Amino acid sequence: MAIVRMKKVTVVAMAEDKQAVLNDLMWLSAVDVSPLSEKLEDAEMAAIVSADNVSESLDVINDNISLLSQALKTYRLYSTEKRSLFTPYQVLSRADFEAFPDKEEKLLSNARNALRAEAELNSVKAEENRLDALVQRLSPWKALPFRLNEPVADKMSYFFGSMPLKSDITSVTEGIIGPDEEKAAAWTECLAKDKAYSYCLVICLASQERQLLSALAEKGFSRISFPDLRGTVLQNIEKIEKRKEELSEKRDAAVKQLKKYAEDLSEVEKSIDILSNNARLTAVREKILNTQSAFVLQGWAPVDRVDEVGTLLEKYGAFFFSEDPSHDEEPPIKLKNAKIVQPFEPITEMFALPTYRGLDPNFMVAPFYFLFFGMMLSDAGYGLLLAIGGFLILKFTNIRGSMRKMIKMFAMCGISTVVWGFLFGTFFGDAVGVISSTFFGSDLVLPPLWFDPVSDPITLLIVSFVVGFIHIMVGLGLKMYMLIRDGHYFSAIFDVGCWMILLAGIPVLLFSAPIGIIIVAAGALGLIVTQGRDKKGILGKIIGGVGSLYGITGYMSDILSYSRILALGLSAGVIGSVFNKLGSLGGANIVGVILFIVIFTIGHVLNLALSTLGAYVHASRLQFIEFFSKFYESGGRKFDEFGIQLKYTELGQ
Numbered sequence: 001m002a003i004v005r006m007k008k009v010t011v012v013a014m015a016e017d018k019q020a021v022l023n024d025l026m027w028l029s030a031v032d033v034s035p036l037s038e039k040l041e042d043a044e045m046a047a048i049v050s051a052d053n054v055s056e057s058l059d060v061i062n063d064n065i066s067l068l069s070q071a072l073k074t075y076r077l078y079s080t081e082k083r084s085l086f087t088p089y090q091v092l093s094r095a096d097f098e099a100f101p102d103k104e105e106k107l108l109s110n111a112r113n114a115l116r117a118e119a120e121l122n123s124v125k126a127e128e129n130r131l132d133a134l135v136q137r138l139s140p141w142k143a144l145p146f147r148l149n150e151p152v153a154d155k156m157s158y159f160f161g162s163m164p165l166k167s168d169i170t171s172v173t174e175g176i177i178g179p180d181e182e183k184a185a186a187w188t189e190c191l192a193k194d195k196a197y198s199y200c201l202v203i204c205l206a207s208q209e210r211q212l213l214s215a216l217a218e219k220g221f222s223r224i225s226f227p228d229l230r231g232t233v234l235q236n237i238e239k240i241e242k243r244k245e246e247l248s249e250k251r252d253a254a255v256k257q258l259k260k261y262a263e264d265l266s267e268v269e270k271s272i273d274i275l276s277n278n279a280r281l282t283a284v285r286e287k288i289l290n291t292q293s294a295f296v297l298q299g300w301a302p303v304d305r306v307d308e309v310g311t312l313l314e315k316y317g318a319f320f321f322s323e324d325p326s327h328d329e330e331p332p333i334k335l336k337n338a339k340i341v342q343p344f345e346p347i348t349e350m351f352a353l354p355t356y357r358g359l360d361p362n363f364m365v366a367p368f369y370f371l372f373f374g375m376m377l378s379d380a381g382y383g384l385l386l387a388i389g390g391f392l393i394l395k396f397t398n399i400r401g402s403m404r405k406m407i408k409m410f411a412m413c414g415i416s417t418v419v420w421g422f423l424f425g426t427f428f429g430d431a432v433g434v435i436s437s438t439f440f441g442s443d444l445v446l447p448p449l450w451f452d453p454v455s456d457p458i459t460l461l462i463v464s465f466v467v468g469f470i471h472i473m474v475g476l477g478l479k480m481y482m483l484i485r486d487g488h489y490f491s492a493i494f495d496v497g498c499w500m501i502l503l504a505g506i507p508v509l510l511f512s513a514p515i516g517i518i519i520v521a522a523g524a525l526g527l528i529v530t531q532g533r534d535k536k537g538i539l540g541k542i543i544g545g546v547g548s549l550y551g552i553t554g555y556m557s558d559i560l561s562y563s564r565i566l567a568l569g570l571s572a573g574v575i576g577s578v579f580n581k582l583g584s585l586g587g588a589n590i591v592g593v594i595l596f597i598v599i600f601t602i603g604h605v606l607n608l609a610l611s612t613l614g615a616y617v618h619a620s621r622l623q624f625i626e627f628f629s630k631f632y633e634s635g636g637r638k639f640d641e642f643g644i645q646l647k648y649t650e651l652g653q
Contacts, residue, residue, distance in 0.1 A: 003360045004302045004639075006331035009309060011297040013318035018285075018295050024312055026281055027094065029643025031309060032332050033299040035287040049289040049296070054282050061279045064108060065272060071111035071261075072268050074118050078255065079262040085397040091652035092270055100274045107264060107271050114261035121254040124247050131240050131247075138226070138240075140192035140199035141233045148229045148236070157206040159213065161223040162197040169200050169216065186212055199224075269648035277644055284642055300331050300639070331356045333636035341366045343409035346402050351624050352634035359482055361632055368471055368627070369409075369619050374416025375464070376568035376615035378453070379576060381428035382608050383417025386410055410612070423450040424569070428604055429576025438584040439593070453570055454577075461566045468562025469507065471622070472555065475630030476500050482631060490530075498526035503555060524549060558626045564618050572611040579603025 009031060013021050025031055040046045076083075141160065146152055163169055169188050186204040193199065200221075204212055213223060229236050288297045301309050306322045313320045325331045333353045335345055337360070344366040354360055377383065390411025393399065399407065421427060425448030436444035453460040476496055483492035502523025509516030532544025583599035586592030628634070644651055 002336045003354060003356060003358070003636075004304075004334040004336050006300045006325060006334075006356070006639075007303055007306045007322040008325055008329070008331070009299055009301045009306065010321045010323075011313060011318055012294055013297075013313065013316050015290060015293055015295055017316045017318070018288075018290075021297075021313070021316055021318065022281060022284060025309070026277065026284075026642055026644060028308060028312055029641050030305040031299040031301045031642050032640050033284050033287050033297060033642045036289045036296065036298055037286065039289065049291055051287075051289060052285040054285050057282050058279060061275055061282060064104075065275045065279065067108060067111050067115075068268050068272050068275070071114050072265070072272065074114055074258065075262040075265040075268060077262075078258040079265045080259065081262075081265055085399065087398065089398055089646075089648070089650040090266055090270060092273055092646060092649035093652045096270060097274055097277070100271065103267065104271070107267060110261050110264055111268070114258060117254050117257045117261070121251060121258065124251045124254065128244060128247050128251070131244055135237055135240055137224070138233050138237055140194075141224075142237070143191045144201060144233050147232055148226050150230070152203075155206050156203065157209045158201065158203045159209065159223055159225075160191070160199070160201045161216075161221050162199050163216070163222070164220045165193065165196060165198055167219045167221075169198070169202070169219075169221070273646045273649050276647070280642070280645070299642070300325075302334060302639075325356070330637070332639040334639035335360055335362065337362050340412075343405045343412060344369055346405050346409070347620055347623060349402075349638075350620070351628065353636035353638055355633045355636045357486075358633035358636070359478060359631065361478070361628065364474060364478065365623055365627075368467075368474075369623060370413060370416045371467060372565060372619040372622055373413040373615045374418075374420040375467075375565050376618060377413075377417040377572055377611055378420040378424050378569045379426045379428065379572050379611075380418045380421025381426075381431065381604070382572070382611065383414045383419075383421050385608065386414030386417060386612065387412075388414075390414060410616075413615075420569075422446075422448075424448050424453050424573065426573045426576070428600070429573055429578075429580050431576070431580050431600070434577075434580040434584050435596075438596070439588050441588075453566070454573060457566060457570060460569060461563060464562045464565035464569075465559055467565070468559050468622075468626070469503070471562070471627055472558055472630060473500060473503065475627045476503075479631035482633075494526055494530035498523045498530070499551070499555070501526065502552070558629075561626055562622065564622075568611070568614050568618060571614075572607065575607045575611075576604060579607065 011021070037051050040049070040051060140162075144160065146158060152158060169190075186202055186208070188203075189201045190198045191201055202212060202216075213221075226236075288295050290296075301322070310320045310322070333356060335353075337345065341362050345362055347369060348354075348360075348362050348365055374383070377386075390407050393407055394404065394411065425446050427446050430445070433443075433445040436442040451459050476499060480492045480496040480500070483489070483496065500523070502520055505516050505519030505521075505523060507516075508519055527548050528542070528545035530545065531548035532541035532546075535541045535544040579599055580603075582603070583596035584592075586595035
């Protein structure tokens with residue numbers, strides 16, 4: 001349970017050693033470098049020192065990272081290398097960094113060529129799709145006796161199109177009367193049909209074409225044309241097939257080329273990590289100040305690593321000085337907790353980091369979050385799935401960082417869920433009883449080791465209020481500790497201690513009214529006497545003290561919030577039992593067994609997902625709102641160590 005103590009470090013070294021010093025500091029990964037560029041706002045200082053302008057260099061590096069990242073997506077599509085969550089990370093060493101400049105240009109050139117090959121391949125695929133669609137449109141017209149877009153005879157015209165099967169094209173064309181009181185003369189033929197349409201050819205006098213089209217449109221006729229094609233339909237299809245063969249050869253060649261480039265997959269992953277760290281190394285130069293012969297760097301280092309930094313700088317003959325932060329300085333935050341507490345750190349970080357002089361709450365967040373999550377999910381079957389699944393993922397996959405901590409947290413909370421599940425007698429709801437009675441004619445059930453929340457919800461509500469009361473009292477105790485630590489003894493005793501006494505007396509009232517009244521009265525009297533101390537006049541102080549008692553409503557409201565433990569604890573078990581009941585409706589036969597397995601699986605997977613999400617959200621809320629509001633001072637900045645950061649690889653020697 002600790003916020004790592006920091007030292008402010010200052011380094012002054014020769015200008016010719018700057019790149020080497022920065023490189024070694026990055027590999028040491030012990031310093032959070034502070035920007036000094038703000039000092040250049042002073043005209044006198046700006047006349048003596050300067051900062052490097054690295055924007056152009058950074059732009060080049062970032063452009064190369066972007067190029068390789070795009071190529072990496074392509075390489076993954078065409079690589080023959082097998083990858084999965086179980087594939088270990090490649091090892092990246094300092095020697096790889098030193099050898100990278102010799103490989104960089106070739107890798108970048110291959111990446112450009114690969115992206116061009118992919119663009120060409122996409123163009124080929126688009127052309128193939130267009131031709132396939134054209135062939136599909138042409139297919140119904142293979143029997144068309146005319147050459148497309150060429151006249152057939154003087155004063156004669158033809159057109160073709162699709163029409164719903166239910167419509168009779170002949171009845172339409174024969175019933176048209178022209179402007180000269182003569183019937184339109186048209187010859188029609190159905191060339192093809194599918195499930196919905198007939199594909200018809202119409203030959204008519206050129207003067208009557210517009211009338212025919214107008215009349216046919218009313219019956220659902222849709223004219224089809226191919227304005228860019230010449231020759232017969234079969235000739236065009238034959239040309240298209242030849243073109244598709246050419247495109248197929250180009251596609252195969254491009255794919256072969258891309259598979260060849262994809263052999264760079266591993267090297268590109270290494271290169272992106274190297275370039276990303278080179279960008280960090282370049283960017284940090286903007287944070288330091290230079291004179292003609294030296295440079296100055298300032299930052300923060302953990303107390304236990306200051307000696308390492310000093311030892312590293314000795315070989316450069318650099319001036320190195322470390323000091324404690326001044327009262328008005330706010331060093332960055334680095335947390336150091338026991339391994340069993342570390343998985344719960346993302347919960348606190350999701351809210352906000354503590355201030356440097358505040359308190360790391362994770363040593364108390366961990367046990368209460370563990371407790372609340374288990375009570376809310378409270379099903380031994382679900383807990384086993386979370387615990388076993390989580391620990392298997394941790395053991396056999398290469399997930400790392402905050403996500404790994406979160407998975408470990410869920411796995412640990414699964415253990416709590418198993419315990420509470422057996423205490424409440426729930427294992428996939430009431431699956432034991434339903435399965436035994438439905439399929440085996442037995443009355444076997446899983447009895448609760450403590451009580452059944454469904455039949456006795458009041459007990460669970462009382463338990464929820466009790467653990468909530470303890471949670472709030474611990475929060476107040478931490479606030480008292482922080483005030484005493486900072487020398488504010490009066491505030492610790494009267495601003496916090498009196499509330500703790502008053503609140504502690506309320507549950508005592510349930511067992512011994514006289515003693516409880518005495519305790520509540522003592523706490524209330526302490527608040528009345530002290531909480532108006534900032535007001536003017538005796539009357540103002542009394543009114544201020546009495547008015548402070550209104551704060552009891554806030555505490556009562558906070559305790560009532562813990563009733564959500566009851567709501568979520570009941571919902572998980574009840575919903576699970578509903579799915580069990582639905583699955584058992586098929587009876588003890590083969591169909592019933594299959595029905596039970598399907599409904600049981602789908603229902604409980606859905607219930608597990610929703611209930612786990614609910615437990616995660618509401619257990620977090622109880623920390624953020626009810627617990628942190630009592631003592632937590634947030635607003636710290638995370639320690640951003642100037643060090644090697646890797647995405648696709650892991651650090652080796």
